[in-house]
Amino acid sequence: MAMAQRTGVSVAMVGSGGAGVLTTGAMLLQAACAAGWNGLLTRSVGPQIRGGEAAALLRLATHPVECLADHVDLLVGIDWVSAQRFESEIELAPGGLIVSDPGAGPPPPALSPSGARFIELRLSEMTKANPAWRANMIALGAAAQLLGLDERDLAGVIRLHFEAKGADVVAASVAAAQAGGRAMTEATGELRLARPAQANGKRWLITGNEATGLGALRGGVRFAAAYPITPASEILEWLAPNLPEVGGSLVQAEDELASINMIIGASYGGVPALTATSGPGLSLMVEALGLATAAEIPIVVVDVMRGGPSTGIPTKSEQSDLNIAVYGMHGDAPHLVIAPQSVTDCLLATQWATFLAETLQTPAIVLSDQSLGQTQAAVSRPADLAFIGERLRATDFATPYLRYALGGSGVSPMAIPGTAGGQYTADGLTHTERGIPTSSAREHRAQLDKRREKIERYAYGALWATLEGEGDAAVITWGSLTGVAREAVARARADGHRVRLIAPRLLLPTRADEMAAALDGVKRLLVVEQTHSAQFHRFLRAHYTLPQETSVFHRPGPLPIRPGEIYRQLTAGASP
């Protein structure tokens, strides 16, 4: 039967913890990407370590994708034990397919709206008859069949995953997947994906957190201090084995106060250094961020944001650490805040942050979030960039050496311990050019000016923001919502609307002239952010002049903001 093939499809797999849902999702993504499709996988899990609920949310397409779609086309339930927890996260498309084990009972009503179509997959019967089969492998085969994935590609991925467990496990898993596929042969081919375009060059499967670690490494980071925290730990766990390979090291600290002070010490010793954390850890690090600002020590702190305040929602995304990242420090403490805009951009943003921190001798906060950090995506191999952190070092010394010398760009040559003649004491106390503590109004002002000007005068170039499109309407957003907004804007354009997309990657220092140029001619502006108190909108208001007609679409986590929601906000009442 000839049927128009789809260019994209969204799949949700749910099951109780331990059912292997996340593994299944990762294998499906891997098989699809090996065959040339684009795609991404995000996970939604509860706080339980084992036995909680888990959902793998996939989007596969012939074209690159940066976020989840509005709806799920295919819902696969390995079981429905805790599935009602996902009712607000998984919205089935009209007429969507549900693959369900009749032995597991019906799915929760919220997940199976009227019009949903069911395909039976007798998981419990099949696993009872074949004890070596696992339900998740049967479900994997079923999903792959519905999407039109090649059986051999799938078998290859299964082999890769279970090789270490022995030939028996591989054979049983392949057989289970094939049986799952056969069970779907009655289904129509409507979810079949069109053949992917031939990919150019090498492609990677990488998470945002891994990309962050690699970006740090590419930027020159050779020391990391770590304190575990969800959802940032994977950055540190990727760096732990890889830093020693390139001559660096990672140390686990006793707390976040220690981890940030360790990286300050390492950087003072001349080695670019980083730590990664989430909101609660960033709160603890703020005092030392001020120290690094005052003592002009380059460091990189990655905050993979989660729901807040306090312990909040550790496993789910939010953009609500913007305020603390921008305004957290006491005193006037100019520093850098940089936000990655996609999984791949975690690499670029972290590398750039490392480069800028080293160049400008100041701390850089990288504001990632759970939805970037823990999303795995198929991407083209990110290009090598010339951003290798290298600070201005002092080698010739006047007597006495003025570590915090005024003048020029404001960046003063830094002596690295071990260099004769460069001895000085780095200090968080207000200090003179020599580094000697002082409470003089003149010296205080001079050093405040120096630290502000060195980062404000720097030419950041085009990387400061994503600026796309033309028109008198614009969406302005940041971070992980950039890809979501891009998709919404593309839909609006397809309807004939002329809409721009503005997303600053560089949040601090603010760029008044560049933003004014970006907003020039914009009459209608939509601010989009994932916070409860519209932090980004307030930040924009404080630093930039916004058009008269500015509206705000903001919502706290944990529910992701979907492209369709932005699209509706953007097109409501607007004629193309």
Add this chain to the structure above:
Amino acid sequence: MNATAPLACKPGDYKSQIKPIWCPGCGDYHVLMALTRALAALGLPPERIAVISGIGCSSRIPAYTNCYGFHGVHGRSLPLAAGLKIVRPDLTVIVASGDGDGYSIGGNHFLHACRRNVDLTYLVMDNHIYGMTKGQPSPTTEPDFDTALTPGGTGVRPFNPLVIALASGANFVARAYAGNPRETADIIVSAVRHPGFSFVEILSPCVTYRPDQRAWKERVHTAPVEATDDAARAARRLMTDDGFNLGVLFRGDRHPFQPAAAVARADRADLEKGFEI
């Protein structure tokens, strides 16, 4: 070495021109004297030494030396110093603190620095008081010591930092008295030379808020026994002594914590292969 051995360099080579902010008569002057004397005895070039501190009277010491220094935030000198030493094992890293900075706000780092055993020398100038904030009780203040913040005393027993250091795994534990700068210098030399985390508690009187500590001069005495390598024996001695036993009390033989030397084993491109589909 001993107090009468000739010095390799002059103590003055390790002193800066900056005038200390300490009160006249403060024990910390003697600690500075002992430190510069020890560094001279060690004969290390000043640029190969880093003195790291937190906040408090004692923590002002880095800038009074001619070494590299870092005067960081309150209580965090140990992790900062550990980060430095781990990436720069070629440097001699000395950490200076006080009883408030080191035992109260920085207490957790103290435990873990002992446990981690990075090759650092930790000098704590203990005067049983917060001097810089004008006389509040610290973790080593006597329970009945009256202050504006704790009228009538804290009612809380002081803790024993040396026993805690032993229990946490410090590799070298000593007690010194600021008023004996030559002996203190000897102890610092031993501490720097001993591998791993070396902890030296220095009784350093605060003449302003604890004039009673002038009497320490009469109370201190050299420990009647040699240092032991048995932590349990050292702990028992420390829990039963009068708190004024001076000298090296414990020398352990734990291996210092030091990640592998900074040698690249792989090309970065090799690491990136793991992401290829």
